Amino acid sequence: AQSVAQPEDQVNVAEGNPLTVKCTYSVSGNPYLFWYVQYPNRGLQFLLKYITGDNLVKGSYGFEAEFNKSQTSFHLKKPSALVSDSALYFCAVRPLKAAGNKLTFGGGTRVLVKP
Amino acid sequence: DADVTQTPRNRITKTGKRIMLECSQTKGHDRMYWYRQDPGLGLRLIYYSFDVKDINKGEISDGYSVSRQAQAKFSLSLESAIPNQTALYFCATSDPGQGRGYTFGSGTRLTVV
Numbered sequence: 001a002q003s004v005a006q007p008e009d010q011v012n013v014a015e016g017n018p019l020t021v022k023c024t025y026s027v028s029g030n031p032y033l034f035w036y037v038q039y040p041n042r043g044l045q046f047l048l049k050y051i052t053g054d055n056l057v058k059g060s061y062g063f064e065a066e067f068n069k070s071q072t073s074f075h076l077k078k079p080s081a082l083v084s085d086s087a088l089y090f091c092a093v094r095p096l097k098a099a100g101n102k103l104t105f106g107g108g109t110r111v112l113v114k115p
Numbered sequence: 116d117a118d119v120t121q122t123p124r125n126r127i128t129k130t131g132k133r134i135m136l137e138c139s140q141t142k143g144h145d146r147m148y149w150y151r152q153d154p155g156l157g158l159r160l161i162y163y164s165f166d167v168k169d170i171n172k173g174e175i176s177d178g179y180s181v182s183r184q185a186q187a188k189f190s191l192s193l194e195s196a197i198p199n200q201t202a203l204y205f206c207a208t209s210d211p212g213q214g215r216g217y218t219f220g221s222g223t224r225l226t227v228v
Contacts, residue, residue: 009155034216043119043205043219044158090157092216102148102173103216105157 002027004091004106012112019081021109023074023091030096033074034103035065038088047089050074051096061085081113118142121206121220128196128227136191136223138206144218146211147189149173149181152203152222161204164189196227 003026013019025031032051036044048059055067065076074091088110092103119140128134138147145166150158150173160173162181170183178200182190193200203224207217 004157006157036216036219041221043221044207044217045219046216049216102160102163105150105159107155107157 002093002095002104004093004104006089006091006106006109008109009107010110010112012114013081015083015113015115016080019076019078019085019111019113021076021089021091021111023076023106024072025074025091025093026072027093027095031074032094032096033065033067034092035059035063035074035076036090036092037061038090038108040087044090047076081111083113083115086111086113117221118218119206119208119220121204121223123223124221125224126226128225130197130227132196134193134196134225136193136204136206136225138189138191138220140187140189140206140208140218142208142210142218143186144208144210145186146209147183148207148209148217149179149189149191150205150207151175151200152205158205161191193225193227196225198227201225201227 005024034049035047038044050057050067058064088108090108091106122137148163149161159175164170164183180192205222206220209217
């Protein structure tokens with residue numbers, strides 16, 4: 001069975017500093033990885049995905065994520081955080097070759113960016 | 116208009132009551148999902164449907180049922196609500212290709228008292 005771990009419940013960072021949100025996964029075969037963001041009272045919004053190819057994936061709002069197969073990680077990064085990046089972030093995975101599109105989500109990491 | 120619309124947005128109900136959460140979509144996607152979100156547990160899959168005639172249980176389907184009335188509509192029912200079903204419920208859709216994963220609705224916050 002596939003699983004996702006987000007080891008930090010909350011990440012605090014000062015505005016302008018680099019932001020990293022950690023994610024590790026377990027899946028059979030090659031993974032199809034996603035990051036989503038949830039703002040208060042909103043549904044989840046797609047940030048970026050990794051399928052194959054370059055290990056560094058660039059997404060929306062200046063976010064990027066680095067796929068590391070040997071460490072089974074897919075950490076989300078932003079070079080310079082903004083107060084508006086404060087939100088709940090979810091990592092998700094499914095096998096690249098799967099019968100359906102069922103994603104498994106991590107527990108979420110709350111990001112708080114302080115001015 | 117939102118691509119995936121959930122109603123109601125908020126609901127408070129009493130233990131033992133039957134309640135239905137509704138989801139409609141304009142994406143034209145065949146695949147629809149119901150998830151519940153609990154703090155620290157992320158999103159857990161309740162039911163999913165790959166087309167009108169294909170409905171499947173997810174990891175936490177006990178106490179829930181669903182109905183796929185049309186390609187665009189997927190309803191979740193709690194036949195007899197209990198307090199530990201208090202959660203934020205999300206409907207999502209997807210296409211079978213290598214797309215953006217899911218498109219989510221804005222969620223229904225359900226409180227069972």
